[in-house]
Amino acid sequence: MLPAALAFDRAVAAESGAGPTAVIQRFYDALLSEMKEAKRLTFDQRYQRLAPAVTQTYNLPLMSRLAVGPGWANFQPPQQQAVTDAFSRYTISVYANRFDGYSGERFDVDPNPATSPNGMIVQTTLTKSDGEKVSLNYLMRQAESGWQVIDVYLTGTISQLATQRSEFTGVLQQGGADALVRLLDQRIASLRTG
Secondary structure, eight states: OOOOOHHHHHHHHTTTTOHHHHHHHHHHHHHHHHHHGGGGGGGHHOOOOOOOHHHHOOHHHHHHHHHHHGGGGSSOHHHHHHHHHHHHHHHHHHHHOOOOOOOSSSEESSSOEETTTTTTEEEEEEEEESSOEEEEEEEEETTTEEEEEEEEEEEETEEEHHHHHHHHHHHHHHHHHHHHHHHHHHHHHHHOOO
């Protein structure tokens, strides 16, 4: 069996120019593959295997900037890079932590994306092993490398970026970019041990 990272890279190469729904389906395929092997993997191994799928599916540099908000323009380039790197590590760590096993979960992707003023919305449903359904909608934009996620709407309507911006505001006001990097590093450490 191919590791998910290698399979994901091959799928990306085979589907350059794929539409937004194909990008999300490919991401879910990689995620499910890792979930099925997760019990025998450490957090670091899950992180390494999921990193290519997350970084190719998500526009993490843009998402970092949007999560920070207007204060981004006041950061020096090294601070912007440090925040982007920490935000990227944090995003991958969330997936490595949350998807640490498989017990029959299923992802369904609506094949018809909806047009939005900010891009395209791909609607999906996660069906948990107990039958509970969770709506996860992805706001996507065309980038140089193809369609990428720029926000996730949890339960269909709650913007992940708006929630993060709200959480980050106080930290940024008190300690700027360095404080935000420290906060994200602390959260990563807690995800690794959680």
